[in-house]
Amino acid sequence: MHKIIKYVVIDIIRNRIVLGYTFFLLLISLSVFSLEDNTAKGLLTLLNLILFIVPLVSVIFSTIYTYNSAEFVELLLSQPLQRKTIWLSLFSGLASSLCTAFLVGAGIPILLYETSLTGIMLVLCGMLLTAIFVSIAMLAAVYTRDKAKGIGVAILLWIYFALVFDGLILFLLFQFSDYPVEKPLMMLSFLNPIDLTRILILLRLDISALMGYTGAVFKMFMGSSVGLILSFVSLCLWTMIPLILSVRKFNRKDL
């Protein structure tokens, strides 16, 4: 397994796209922090970028890479190796290289300029988001045979999590504006890792004071250690569940 992971990582590094991604993140985070004299504000700007770019890059790169390594996977299958091992090593290779890219590109500047719990949380959330969208991408790739269609599905999933989900929440809030919606809203936010990350980080910044009663209810739950642990557990589940599903599909897939 280690050997396969090594091959995948070396292959990804040779690809240079991940290197470019690292450099891009580094450029953005350094310029954000040097432009804003207030690091909390810098963190906020960076949060928006991370929520937008990290899932997008992770999902597209992983889908394309999974399709491109189909031949490599077929080659490995001819060896005495378990399918599960091959698929998991592919995931580990992808996730670890993209996470390293994020850690170097955004993590180090964040920890340098804002060495607080909030900064550490943002880095952790960014890495989890990377892993989540790698596993979602692999799920999309394993279910669709056609490459173009697979990439389309992956992008649609990203659009769903980044945009459509919030649109649906907005719609629901309009429909149920006369009811106390805070608790259902909180549960709904667990259904979208991007929203969950955004809310987790926002509540830790000063700006949460703008969020009024709803913000206060969220803060009471997510600010507590139970809420915090639950949020991170759910982010981990968001990585595990698509991965397990994709492994099961891959085990039975006729290649």
Added chain:
Amino acid sequence: MKVNLRYLAGCMLLVLLSSWQSNARTLYVGKNHDIHEIKKAILLAQAGDSILVEKGVYKEGNIIVNKRLVLIGLQYPVLDGEGKTEIVTIQSDSCVIKGFKIQHSGYGTLEDPAGLKIMDANYVSILDNIVDDTFFGIYAQYAKHCIIKNNRLTSYGKEEQQIGNGIHCWKSDSLQIIGNTIRGHRDGIYFEFVTNSIIWLNYSEKNIRYGLHFMFSNSDAYIGNVFKNNGAGVAVMFTKDVKMFNNTFEQNWGDAAYGILLKEISDSYIEGNRFIENTSGIYMEGASRVNISKNVFQQNGWAVKIQASCMDVNLNHNNFFGNTFDVGTNGTLVLNNFNSNYWDKYEGYDIDRNRIGDIAYRPISMFSMIVEKIPSVMILFRSIMVTLLDKTEKLLPSITPENLKDDTPLMKPLQL
């Protein structure tokens, strides 16, 4: 001869003055003097006398000044209430209390014990005192023409109910509150039914409720004060003819905190102030005929929240920098005027180079309108969806009020 006459008159005046002065005595209080207690000195003194108190700790309970006296502390003698009583009560006109350290007053919501209380007295001066750990700091009721200047008030209240106000003025007139520093009280400065007064160059910080609380107090001015990091900022309510010039409202940050909360205010002026890092810079409800100009709004959550109940508010010639929302409102009716401001979010152009933007600026975002209607939508704050919605609304306004716009937005910030 003429010169001599004038000289003579001068001499006579001097003689007169010195003889008048010699009537007033100066009494010394201290360990090394005959009088050891301030109360005794007050008993012995006659109206017009001065009492000089030397350094030391005086635990005399409630000191009542009921004669026209000048009390001066040398090197800050300590008047200690031992947590039981009010410390100094002034009941006579034209008293001066200067240079004391007044500490540990009693606590009670029925009698409102204070460090220094002016009761029904005029022309009183309270100067250069240090007031520490008192229930109320300086309390004025039915006081006219009094000066409260350069005092330092500190208290350590934890909850609103368990602490009084720093400088509390009630039913008074023509007061001058100058250069005081107030920390840790309930309201830094409290005005109720106080007219024709001035609050000048005070520093009010970390009070539990308001930095300045102002009700039913017409024709007052507050100028050059700093209100920083108070629980709920500054509240000005049910008042007309107030002038607020060159104050700084800073870091009043929290769920229900405001730079200034204006409620039922009319015919007033808010000019040259700085609003920095407040949740809401100005929150206005039922305000009418208020001029807001030459102010700087910087890094606030909402720079100005103006409810639809406001009328004839002129918000002109202000600078807006880095606020999360520039303007918030709760209705589509706009009877106010928002012209000639500098908005850092303005994206228009200026072809004729007259330094005025050629297209109008709409300071209100769609998201802030939705939030005003359904507050829980705030949970989508800073999501990509919301950013997109705001952009489309800017291009094609549909739910934001049509009239709420700046027709002559400035291209460059004003020099303020």
